[in-house]
Amino acid sequence: xxxxxxxxxxxxxxxQRAQQGKSYWRRVWERLRDDKVTLAVIGVLVLLxxxxxxxxxxxxxxPYVGSVLRRLKPIGTPGHWLGxxxxxxxxxxxxxxxxxxxxxxxxxxxxxxLLIGGFLGVLAGYVGGLVNSVIMRLTDVLYAFPSILxxxxxxxxxxxxxxxxxxxxxxxxxxxxxxxxxxxxTQVRHLDFVEAxxxxxxxxLTIMRYHILNNVLxxxxxxxxxxxxxxxxxxAGLSFLGLGVTxxxxxxxxxxxxxxxxxxxSPLVAALPGAMIFITSMCFNLMSDGLRQAxxxxx
Amino acid sequence: MAAAxxxxxxxxxxxxxxxxxxxxxGQTRPLLEVENLTKHFAVKGGLLNRTKTAVQAVDGVSFDxxxxxxxxxxxxxxxxKSTTARLLMHLISPDSGSIVFDGLVVGAAExxxxxxxxxxxxxxxxxxxxxxxxxxxxxxxxxAFGPFVHGLAKPAALNRANELLxxxxxxxxLFANRYPHELSGGQRQRINIARALAxxxxxxxxxxxxxxxxxxVEAQVLNLLVDLKAQFDLTYVFISHDxxxxxxxSDRVMVMYLxxxxxxxxxxxxxxxxxxxxxRALLSAMPSMDPxxxxxxxxxxxxxxxxxxxxxxxxxxxxxxxxxxxxxxxAPALRAPPDDAxxxxxxxxxxxxxxxxxxxxxxxx
Numbered sequence: 001x002x003x004x005x006x007x008x009x010x011x012x013x014x015x016q017r018a019q020q021g022k023s024y025w026r027r028v029w030e031r032l033r034d035d036k037v038t039l040a041v042i043g044v045l046v047l048l049x050x051x052x053x054x055x056x057x058x059x060x061x062x063p064y065v066g067s068v069l070r071r072l073k074p075i076g077t078p079g080h081w082l083g084x085x086x087x088x089x090x091x092x093x094x095x096x097x098x099x100x101x102x103x104x105x106x107x108x109x110x111x112x113x114l115l116i117g118g119f120l121g122v123l124a125g126y127v128g129g130l131v132n133s134v135i136m137r138l139t140d141v142l143y144a145f146p147s148i149l150x151x152x153x154x155x156x157x158x159x160x161x162x163x164x165x166x167x168x169x170x171x172x173x174x175x176x177x178x179x180x181x182x183x184x185x186t187q188v189r190h191l192d193f194v195e196a197x198x199x200x201x202x203x204x205l206t207i208m209r210y211h212i213l214n215n216v217l218x219x220x221x222x223x224x225x226x227x228x229x230x231x232x233x234x235x236a237g238l239s240f241l242g243l244g245v246t247x248x249x250x251x252x253x254x255x256x257x258x259x260x261x262x263x264x265x266s267p268l269v270a271a272l273p274g275a276m277i278f279i280t281s282m283c284f285n286l287m288s289d290g291l292r293q294a295x296x297x298x299x
Numbered sequence: 300m301a302a303a304x305x306x307x308x309x310x311x312x313x314x315x316x317x318x319x320x321x322x323x324x325g326q327t328r329p330l331l332e333v334e335n336l337t338k339h340f341a342v343k344g345g346l347l348n349r350t351k352t353a354v355q356a357v358d359g360v361s362f363d364x365x366x367x368x369x370x371x372x373x374x375x376x377x378x379x380k381s382t383t384a385r386l387l388m389h390l391i392s393p394d395s396g397s398i399v400f401d402g403l404v405v406g407a408a409e410x411x412x413x414x415x416x417x418x419x420x421x422x423x424x425x426x427x428x429x430x431x432x433x434x435x436x437x438x439x440x441x442x443a444f445g446p447f448v449h450g451l452a453k454p455a456a457l458n459r460a461n462e463l464l465x466x467x468x469x470x471x472x473l474f475a476n477r478y479p480h481e482l483s484g485g486q487r488q489r490i491n492i493a494r495a496l497a498x499x500x501x502x503x504x505x506x507x508x509x510x511x512x513x514x515x516v517e518a519q520v521l522n523l524l525v526d527l528k529a530q531f532d533l534t535y536v537f538i539s540h541d542x543x544x545x546x547x548x549s550d551r552v553m554v555m556y557l558x559x560x561x562x563x564x565x566x567x568x569x570x571x572x573x574x575x576x577x578x579r580a581l582l583s584a585m586p587s588m589d590p591x592x593x594x595x596x597x598x599x600x601x602x603x604x605x606x607x608x609x610x611x612x613x614x615x616x617x618x619x620x621x622x623x624x625x626x627x628x629x630a631p632a633l634r635a636p637p638d639d640a641x642x643x644x645x646x647x648x649x650x651x652x653x654x655x656x657x658x659x660x661x662x663x664x
Contacts, residue, residue, distance in 0.1 A: 024435060024478070192431035193441070196491075199388050200445035200498060201418035210444065214435040 031294040038290025052099040061090035063097040098250035106232030109169035117177030125185025147172040155243040225288035229281030329363035336396035356382040358558040369535040371549030379558040422495035426507035428487035432479040439475035463493040485516035502534040557614040564642025574644040625654040
């Protein structure tokens, strides 16, 4: 540990440090700082986010206005540096605007599933007994379907559209989050320090707050980050199948589907949305790996 | 006794048991009285997860812990030592039996001692020094947690933690803000001891507290425990499988076998002249420093029987060299042998007229 700063000479400072108890996160950050790959990946994701949020600043053309005269221009065409799609819309604009929906459909379901599934999972793991059995058996029922199949079934019933896509993906991501958080919580709950906390006469909620949550949230968050990449792919997949976002909205999966027919005419242009999906989900995966390593104090 | 009386008076109507016998004998009442404590763990299995059998982890255990003494508990692994500790702390609830702390029945509905109050009076140090500290909290926070839970403000609790760190020989400036993985095993166990002392308990249960430490550190921690006991007027229940350590630290020793007490008595007497065949076998298994006194043959072979289905009668009879018919038929009660009022043994050989061929003769009055 390169932690000479941990040894303050002034008792008041030492006391203050101990009270803050924040140095765990400081240490995570120190570790993260040395991990160049994770930093680069986070940089890419932040750039992507900025571009998507401030899309008008980064694009010249309207993503929804095309021209029959400029259909399927190759990469490097003057004025359209990434070319145009099958109805002559600027591909760069569509990629940037498409990122809005793709990221939304990739992140929001995971976030919602994290809230709902995390709560239920930690509850099941900590309370145990009958509560655990009810929650986990219900989870098993949902788990019986592969998540893509579940998502297809739900959007099939509810109809396409962004809201329904998000709802379907949320439901299909709740079971794995529940299972993961339940198993982590069960592990932590049986450790001696929880027994010791009980032995000090603390009430269950106090133990939860000071001893369970701080050991459980990190791993669950890391797991959720790794789900984002899958979620982006699933969202794109649903759109590709026509069950997700509807045309003419710009969304990477939908764009991939629309330009499928053009694959023989201009393969590079048609493959671009696919490349974006790949890069984004890859970045989220690498970030979750990096975070897991940085957050493991025992290493 | 006077101090105890004021304490109970402050609590309102205490549910006191009949103390007449004790007081007539001129003895002070024990700090902790355990009566017939029993815990069977259900073994589930088969279709529908029904309870099939039970592991008789602790079976009808009764003993006293006197104020200011150190009671050592020894026995093979699986004999119920740790279960007894967890039952005393009420980390698991007993199937039956009662615990009386300082004259107050623990967990009694009306005027007894609530479990929360019990935890202020009784604390425990666990064997695994690493698992018993929260890896995400600075150690000072771990120590301060108990007082904080019992209503002390956080800065005051942390001040208390710093005092305790000093008491266990760790400089607060260096250690208060460290995390468990940054400490050695001995330092972590000191932290655990400090945590146990944070609520100013009167009795501390040490469940294999020094067993995982290497020998030199073990000696330091043992000495620390002895010092702390004098400094804070503590009573210890010291659980260990290390007979030498138990001999060093204990005033009285209790020997357990398969969930029952086989012998209990003052440490010198018990080590010099063990009465129960199991105690004798256990003590003879201690390595001797003197080559002329080394053990040639193991007194005890094999594993203890399965606690799911313990032998009938005396539980030790399957491994006892003196087992007879009566041992199979009747379980011996724990009682004082006729010639020795200080200790208690559960063996037919020590009961006059028990039907065992080696039974001691009755003492003529």
